[in-house]
Amino acid sequence: xxxxxxxxxxxxxxxxxxxxxxxxxxxxxxxxxxxxxxxxxxxxxxxxxxxxxxxxxxxxxxxxxxxxxxxxxxxxxxxxxxxxxxxxxxxxxxxxxxxxxxxxxxxxxxxxxxxxxxxxxxxxxxxxxxxxxxxxxxxxxxxxxxxxxxxxxxxxxxxxxxxxxxxxxxxxxxxxxxxxxxxxxxxxxxxxxxxxxxxxxxxxxxxxxxxxxxxxxxxxxxxxxxxxxxxxxxxxxxxxxxxxxxxxxxxxxxxxxxxxxxxxxxxxxxxxxxxxxxxxxxxxxxxxxxxxxxxxxxxxxxxxxxxxxxxxxxxxxxxxxxxxxxx
Amino acid sequence: xxxxxxxxxxxxxxxxxxxxxxxxxxxxxxxxxxxxxxxxxxxxxxxxxxxxxxxxxxxxxxxxxxxxxxxxxxxxxxxxxxxxxxxxxxx
Numbered sequence: 001x002x003x004x005x006x007x008x009x010x011x012x013x014x015x016x017x018x019x020x021x022x023x024x025x026x027x028x029x030x031x032x033x034x035x036x037x038x039x040x041x042x043x044x045x046x047x048x049x050x051x052x053x054x055x056x057x058x059x060x061x062x063x064x065x066x067x068x069x070x071x072x073x074x075x076x077x078x079x080x081x082x083x084x085x086x087x088x089x090x091x092x093x094x095x096x097x098x099x100x101x102x103x104x105x106x107x108x109x110x111x112x113x114x115x116x117x118x119x120x121x122x123x124x125x126x127x128x129x130x131x132x133x134x135x136x137x138x139x140x141x142x143x144x145x146x147x148x149x150x151x152x153x154x155x156x157x158x159x160x161x162x163x164x165x166x167x168x169x170x171x172x173x174x175x176x177x178x179x180x181x182x183x184x185x186x187x188x189x190x191x192x193x194x195x196x197x198x199x200x201x202x203x204x205x206x207x208x209x210x211x212x213x214x215x216x217x218x219x220x221x222x223x224x225x226x227x228x229x230x231x232x233x234x235x236x237x238x239x240x241x242x243x244x245x246x247x248x249x250x251x252x253x254x255x256x257x258x259x260x261x262x263x264x265x266x267x268x269x270x271x272x273x274x275x276x277x278x279x280x281x282x283x284x285x286x287x288x289x290x291x292x293x294x295x296x297x298x299x300x301x302x303x304x305x306x307x308x309x310x311x312x313x314x315x316x317x318x319x320x321x322x323x324x325x326x327x
Numbered sequence: 328x329x330x331x332x333x334x335x336x337x338x339x340x341x342x343x344x345x346x347x348x349x350x351x352x353x354x355x356x357x358x359x360x361x362x363x364x365x366x367x368x369x370x371x372x373x374x375x376x377x378x379x380x381x382x383x384x385x386x387x388x389x390x391x392x393x394x395x396x397x398x399x400x401x402x403x404x405x406x407x408x409x410x411x412x413x414x415x416x417x418x
Contacts, residue, residue, distance in 0.1 A: 009372040010387030017386060024381045024397035025348035030356065031401030035379025067351050068344030207376050233401075241402030244377050 007211040012043045019071065021049070026062040026069040031240025033230035033247065034058050034119075034146045036204040041115060041144060044214035048072070048112040050089055054082030054127055056119030057153045057232075058146065079118075079126040083134040086116040086141040113218045114141040121151040124160030124185050135194040135223045142217040142224045145187065148232035156235040160185040163255075164313060165306045167294045168235070178297055178306065183313055191225040192261050198224035200260035200269075205247035209270040213260060229256045237293020249288040252281070254318040259325060266324040276327045282318075285311050349397070353380065357400030359415035365390050367412035374404035374413060 021042035028035045034057055042049065051074045053059040059076055062069040077085045093110055102108040118127055123145040131143060150168050151157040158168040158180050165179040173179050191199050198220035200213040210228070217224035229250055231243040238246055250256040251271050258272045268276055275281045286307060289295040298306040339345075354360070361374070368390045375383040375391050382398040385391035393404070395418075405413040 009376065013372055013375055013385040013387045016381070017384060020381070022381055023347055023349050024394060025351040025353050026380070027351075027353065028379060030379075030399035031403060032379045035381075036377060039379075039381055062348070063344045064348075066339060066344055066346045067348040068346070069348040071347075204377075239402075241406040243379075243401070243403050244407050 005212060005215050007044075007208055012211075016043060021070070021072050022062070023069045023071060025067065027064060028057060028061040029232075029234050029240070031231070031233040031243045032057070033204060033232065033243050034148065036243075037144070037146045037202075037228045037230055038062075038117065040204055040207060040210050041117070041214050042072070044211045045113060045115075045218055046215070047218075048109065050112050050114050051075070052077055052082055052086050052089065052114065052116045054116070054118035054122035055079045055153075056117075056122055056146075057148070058117060058119070060153050079122045081130050082116050082118050082122060082127055083130040083141075083143060086114050086143070087134040087137060087139040090114045090139045090141050114139075115218070116141055116143045118143070118145055119151075119153070120145060120147045120149060120161035121159045123147075124187055128190075131191070131225075132194065135191065135196050135225070138222050140220075140222055142214075142220075142226065144214075144217075144226045144228055146228045146230040148230045148235060149184075150232075150235050152232050152235040161187070164310055165295060165298055167297065173297045178303065179294070186317075188225070188227050188261065192264065194223075195264060196220075196224060197222045197263055198260070200224075200226050201256065201258055202226050202228040203247045203251050203256060203258060204228065204230070205244045206251065206258065206270050209258060213269075216260070235294070237296070238291050242291055246288065246291055249283070249291070253283045253285050253288045253314065255285060255288055255314055257318060257321055259321065266321065266326075268321075268325050268327075276322055276325070285314055352396050353399050354382075354394075354396045357395075357398055357418055359400045359402060360395050360398050360418050361393050361400075361402075361404050361413045362416045363390055363393070364412045364414065367410045369410055369412075371409060373407050373409065377403050377407050379403070 097110045157170045167173045167179045171180040202210045231246045233240040258270045259268045375385040382394045383391045
């Protein structure tokens with residue numbers, strides 16, 4: 001991790017043409033952010049990957065029987081055990097390498113990276129204890145959370161990652177309750193409390209920053225955790241063509257600031273540094289909210305308090321992050 | 328029960344996805360699909376980078392080519408193109 005890798009888009013494109021780790025023809029929705037996240041993980045890898053997927057949109061949409069979109073070793077896991085299977089794969093690899101099990105078989109390469117990918121349901125809620133266990137045992141794996149802020153695959157139920165005020169099918173908007181009344185769980189802080197070498201937040205819209213972080217996560221000395229932001233046009237009620245625009249606005253409004261935590265030290269990256277240095281660049285959350293149908297009720301008369309409350313929460317989180325990053 | 332039941336040798340493999348998904352034409356979903364104006368393209372590759380369906384084929388030198396067989400027509404490439412060289416055309 002001494003010299004920072006500078007991704008070259010042309011080189012990446014050539015490599016993807018040759019290897020095609022994630023093949024076209026998967027059945028994620030048009031404009032799905034998770035499709036970009038999984039491609040970028042595969043782009044950032046230097047070694048071969050072993051990919052373990054918790055149940056979620058990516059898992060379901062890429063492997064509809066008898067079709068598979070993966071040209072790399074891939075395994076399906078239940079919601080709750082993805083990180084546990086990841087630790088098992090990693091531990092078995094270490095054992096086989098230690099006893100030179102395949103020393104006379106040149107076809108078998110044990111030098112690979114383990115990537116575990118889960119959605120927000122499988123990370124915030126169901127899979128949290130398996131992740132906690134894997135990180136406590138210090139297995140060398142990268143856990144990537146693609147956060148589309150609800151259980152989109154099963155029909156838009158609220159999860160621990162759903163933000164305040166969002167309409168989901170289990171937190172509908174009515175006269176009394178207006179969307180989810182609670183705020184998002186600070187998942188990166190929970191993971192950082194495990195004292196792992198590397199944790200970061202990633203927005204695929206800033207692809208350079210994202211690829212560098214994925215590479216750092218894969219090459220970290222121990223477990224690493226990446227929180228990737230992923231727009232969901234179906235569940236968020238946004239236009240498919242605005243996927244990248246919403247990802248950029250989430251960073252510019254500080255709803256989803258970009259930072260990395262190396263050995264417990266918080267460091268802002270990319271556009272978030274510019275906002276920290278020049279607070280005038282921080283945009284109001286309305287710009288982010290108004291592109292999404294799930295927040296539409298916030299703009300109705302009488303609901304102005306919701307936008308204010310959302311802004312207040314964003315400001316508070318941002319202030320806390322600035323303090324941690326030393327600004 | 329007029330048709331005889333398949334024996335275990337004739338049944339397809341279970342629990343193992345054995346056909347590459349590129350055989351599945353998701354391009355049929357699209358209402359609009361991209362058309363690139365080659366004179367405006369500056370070959371920055373952002374359309375390729377931001378495509379969720381890996382539908383763009385780009386060798387890093389020439390103008391990227393969208394595989395219309397797989398493009399679902401989300402329109403991210405047209406929105407993010409810095410020179411507005413991509414137009415979404417109704418298919």
